Amino acid sequence: MEQEIRSSGPVRVQSSLCFSGALVDGPRIQQLLLHCAAALESNDVTLAQQAMWVLNNIASSQGDPNQRLTSSLLRGLVARACRTCGSPRGAGSMAAPLLGRRAMSVTELADYVDLTPWHRFGFTASNGAILRAVTGRDAVHVVDLGATRCMQWPTLIDALSKRPGGPPALRITVPSVRPAGPPLVGVSDEELGLRLANFAKSKGVQLEFNVVDNNNNSTNTPSSAPAKPLTLSQELLASVLSDPPALGLRDGEALVVNCQSWLRHVAPGSRDEFLDAVRALGPCLVTVTDEDADLDSPSLAARITGCFSFHWILFDALDTSAPRDSPRWLEHEAAVGQKIESVVGADDGERSESGARLADRMRRRGFAVVGFGDGEVEEVRQLLSEHATGWGVKREEDMLVLTWKGHAAVFTTAWAPN
DSSP states (O other): OOTTOOOSSOOOOOOSSSOTTOOOOHHHHHHHHHHHHHHHHTTOHHHHHHHHHHHHHHOOTTSOHHHHHHHHHHHHHHHHHHHHTOOOTTGGGSSOOOOOOOOBOHHHHHHHHHSSHHHHHHHHHHHHHHHHHTTTOSEEEEEEEESSTTTTHHHHHHHHHTSTTOOOEEEEEEESEEEOSSOOBSSOHHHHHHHHHHHHHHTTOOEEEEEEOTTSOEEOSOOSSOOEEEOOHHHHIIIIITOHHHHTOOTTOEEEEEEESOGGGSOGGGHHHHHHHHHHTOOSEEEEEEEOOOOOOSOHHHHHHHHHHHTHHHHHHHTTTSOTTSHHHHHHHHHHHHHHHHHHHOTTSOOOOOHHHHHHHHHHTTEEEOOOOHHHHHHHHHHHTTSOTTEEEEEOSSOEEEEETTEEEEEEEEEEEO
């Protein structure tokens, strides 16, 4: 258990499962969670219910990071219990409900992304690698597989506009299928594309923005059909990656495939196929940014242990980023809670894998690491200087890693086909 996970105040519980009269600290909470997981996996409803009641006495959506993490894990366990064993007695009163999902405006999305460096870290490092990879190229095509709805690209457009000799022609293609998780934005991809095109025009960059739908049609005109959530990686493969003509690939273009917070939504058994399809496109660069945690085990107990050791980071960091009653703080807390419920409560939810394992997978699928230069590292450090002092960056052989109080949070990598 990470030493940073502590209760700000002692919590005493009375239960045959717990430590009568003992202070309930992080390791003991984790043990209770594993009791509950074992009971659910063996369909022991009575034991699971007892563990949930003890956890409910500890959890608090308004407490310290440890208590809020327990609250989210409890919601996931209750959801799983209701799905596999029927609703445990009193389950409706356990753990506070999540804040209702609300579609954000583009301005609100920008504020959401800027609250912590969780997303901007990957944007900054990846954009630096992209700029190096397309040096001297007259045409650049970015296939954007990202969960943050094009928030990465204004900075890249601005940098391209300052390139000596003039900017290249730029195309950005996004699929209409995408992960169903947060952030939720109440603006269509086409509208976002129009806004990006206007921004690019103001910077003197020629931008073409395309949305590829799941019927293999590419369009740069507005569509009334809403984007479909990514439920199966096969849907993405069928709609985009397995049909290069749907992307409208053109001779002479420098093709970049950008995966931001995306791979964890692809089923673990389909990731090799996904990367094979990416490689078959012939990109000059593939960037992958995701959470540096192994949460893809088929074992519920292993996933709970992983969540407890990893997701405290955002709960802890948020307390230094915004007042607890601010909309951005509440939205981030709800997003983390939703992620945890997906990992614990669903059989087909988010399943992240660590950067080290992703690097091994990339090599097996025929990619060679490109890495990051001193310029990218300095840009990241400048970004982190604008946030709380707990954030840091470490440079490893295959990647850059965002850290919080020394613990790995997000990795970003850059690759090219061998």
